[in-house]
Amino acid sequence: MIAPPAIVLSHTQMGENIGSAARAMKNFGLTNLVLVAPRCGWPNDRAEMLASGASDIIARALVFETTEAALAPYNLVLATTARGRDVVKQIHTPQAGAARLRETAAAGGRTAILFGNERAGLTNEEMSLADGVITIPTADFWSLNLAQAVLVTAYEWLKSADSTPAVQTRATAAVPATRHELTGLFEHLERELDAAEFLFPPAKRETMVRNIRAMILRSRLSDQEVRTIRGMIVALVRNKYRGRKAEENDR
């Protein structure tokens, strides 16, 4: 199994943010939390409270005095910064960063993502220890808070190996009706529409039929749904005749 990146939080001010970051990690399968000189003090009650369900990550968090010591074991370190910071390093989108981390991790390397202090971000010295940068795209003049930034990078990590198809439909409805079943529906419907003089005038009949068939095909009906619709047609037609009969009786 490929080892997920460690999340390294430098000089974090608020325990709440460490707790929320741990919760964000847990959602996406990240487990290694590393703290550099947390300003909020450690252990921290607020961190444990906000972690809600990710307390194992909080309990196993490693604490170091310096960023250099915290980063020592890692083969690849990507630092997160807000958009626009002037760095002479490769700047990755979260997705490209996740791909790079996964490539190194798959080759057996240990990887980490480094997050700075809530207000000041990362120092230039901390930046100099990173192989590259991840910047999360945001709306103009906005940047994510610490736990949100951890969430997005953790999400992209999981996504980088996620094989869920972009769009899927549950198996129960996944088998579309056969052409035979659809042709039966088309002919049934068109017969009743002819009888109801809906497909009128004759010169436009062909176009109307083609459009109705396209509309039906677009909804990718299952065999069960074809049967349901044919039942609906039968019921509607029956009611109409009943209606007429009732009207006739009324006279």
Add this chain to the structure above:
Amino acid sequence: MIAPPAIVLSHTQMGENIGSAARAMKNFGLTNLVLVAPRCGWPNDRAEMLASGASDIIARALVFETTEAALAPYNLVLATTARGRDVVKQIHTPQAGAARLRETAAAGGRTAILFGNERAGLTNEEMSLADGVITIPTADFWSLNLAQAVLVTAYEWLKSADSTPAVQTRATAAVPATRHELTGLFEHLERELDAAEFLFPPAKRETMVRNIRAMILRSRLSDQEVRTIRGMIVALVRNKYRGRKAEENDR
């Protein structure tokens, strides 16, 4: 400009979650918040507090009694559900969902993403109003809380139009050195390494030179960096001769 999707929160229990959701929206350029019968009451102090900087979104939030009324104006509605819910609808990854929303929005349609109650999620009736589903991939047995789910879908919305290159280097360092500058560096370095008898034995010289050149090319040096390295070589060589001289003097 393409109108971003509305975020529709149904029967939300905690004002904090509405506030955090508004903050998440703001980060990624979403502005329309719609609330269906918020259980926490509305207006809500906790929501305003947690929105921090996104209070305009809170102030302009629309409130409806029913989900049906809230969704009435939209041409495309995608509902968010946790993984594995058995629905006979197309299930999109957040990325594919964002692409579909953008396609409809680009054609002038109004779009919305629907989020259920914190505990119970969306009812079957609410689900029946949606065109499709977005499911956020997570680690096994985990699901995001409401504000986290809003954050990920909002992030994918912005990302679906974001043109930031996957990997970029700042302009200051973006122009690599010319081949002429690199050749100058190679020859300078190899001359000094020959003099120092580092490229030894002669049978291996060619391979060693090739590997060193590859290593240098891989770091994509700028012209300034080439000059810096040549300066370093000069300085190191001078120090070495000094060292020898000093040793000689010592004798």
